[in-house]
Amino acid sequence: MLIKSVQDAMNGQIRNELYSAYQYLAMSAYCESANLPGFAHWMRMQSREELEHAMKFYDFVLDRGGKVSLQAIDRPSDEFSSPLDVFEQSLAQERRVTSQIHDLYALAQQEKDYASIPLLQWFVTEQIEEEKNAGQVVDTLKMIGDSRDALFLLDRELGQRQEEEGE
Numbered sequence: 001m002l003i004k005s006v007q008d009a010m011n012g013q014i015r016n017e018l019y020s021a022y023q024y025l026a027m028s029a030y031c032e033s034a035n036l037p038g039f040a041h042w043m044r045m046q047s048r049e050e051l052e053h054a055m056k057f058y059d060f061v062l063d064r065g066g067k068v069s070l071q072a073i074d075r076p077s078d079e080f081s082s083p084l085d086v087f088e089q090s091l092a093q094e095r096r097v098t099s100q101i102h103d104l105y106a107l108a109q110q111e112k113d114y115a116s117i118p119l120l121q122w123f124v125t126e127q128i129e130e131e132k133n134a135g136q137v138v139d140t141l142k143m144i145g146d147s148r149d150a151l152f153l154l155d156r157e158l159g160q161r162q163e164e165e166g167e
């Protein structure tokens with residue numbers, strides 16, 4: 001049986017991951033409108049991945065005999081000034097999620113809920129990847145500056161993102 005405090009925090013994290021999915025979808029729409037189909041594709045894939053993250057917590061709560069209580073999801077931001085701004089907001093979002101996951105991990109340890117640790121460890125590791133991916137694109141965008149040609153090539157590269165197995 002899942003401890004109530006951990007169950008509540010996991011329900012909160014389902015909402016946080018769904019909010020991320022929603023935020024990435026807003027980013028995808030902006031990129032599509034800005035004529036950057038590769039960026040839009042990358043963001044759409046990321047949105048799907050966030051939905052899967054939410055479902056990992058959803059399934060886990062149910063598998064442990066807990067209660068899933070879905071919460072209201074805030075409206076995502078749709079104010080973006082450039083592709084760099086989009087990825088900087090994405091990196092900030094991932095850093096927030098990392099901190100949420102770390103808080104959840106600390107709570108599970110404090111409550112001696114050892115059965116939750118493997119799932120939370122998976123997310124700790126996943127967040128390293130998430131921050132790295134967003135950070136790399138931020139660095140590349142800073143490097144290419146105002147070059148339309150380089151932006152075009154990056155758009156093509158981001159458009160090749162494939163769905164990841166088991167994410």
Ligand code: FEO
Binds near residue numbers: 020050053094
């Ligand atoms: Fe589910 Fe990108 O954190």
